[in-house]
Ligand SMILES: Nc1ncnc2c1ncn2[C@@H]1O[C@H](COP(=O)(O)OP(=O)(O)O)[C@@H](O)[C@H]1O
């Protein structure tokens with residue numbers, strides 16, 4: 001099997017203490033190594049919830065999530081974190097950069113966490129920031145960058161570990177058309193040059209049309225578009 005991500009009969013409900021609110025209901029998905037998938041769906045249909053489950057940031061109410069053929073439910077929290085760090089990169093709608101750290105330090109962080117030495121981490125991060133067009137912004141803090149630049153830093157941070165799969169939650173959702181296109185190019189390049197899988201949540205049909213497969217999340221399940 002070459003699935004990087006697989007989920008079977010995945011269900012998830014939020015509970016407010018009194019009431020259960022089902023969001024995902026017996027959802028199935030498998031993503032091959034190297035495959036690119038767009039997930040479209042109306043606001044509130046559960047797209048972010050799904051990505052959080054795929055990334056092991058949250059636990060399903062029922063059903064299973066497998067990353068690289070390993071069932072997350074069978075792993076300790078620590079092992080889940082390791083598996084995630086080894087295989088997945090995340091890009092959020094809002095960059096989630098650490099505000100007191102430079103672009104360089106934000107990008108280097110995942111490598112340092114993996115135990116890479118400081119010098120190598122910084123060198124690799126510098127190269128990657130250059131390749132996303134931020135050569136002259138390396139020492140800038142997030143507050144000193146434009147929205148598009150911040151999102152490029154966030155993408156570099158997600159890519160620095162060469163993840164087998166990139167999970168992106170509306171990565172260009174808060175950017176103008178030009179910046180959104182640049183971000184899309186960066187992400188699709190990765191898919192082609194590194195054979196990484198992509199799972200992109202978007203409401204932009206143009207972005208979706210560049211992916212090999214387009215799925216729609218509706219009534220808690222994924223359907224072919
Ligand atoms: N922490 C939470 N507690 C309760 N309900 C939530 C929570 N997070 C999201 N929801 C609800 O779950 C549904 C799906 O949310 P979400 O996955 O963020 O949707 P999307 O990303 O597709 O816009 C929405 O109706 C939302 O209001």
Ligand SMILES: [Mg+2]
Pocket residue numbers: 047048049169
């Ligand atoms: Mg969302």
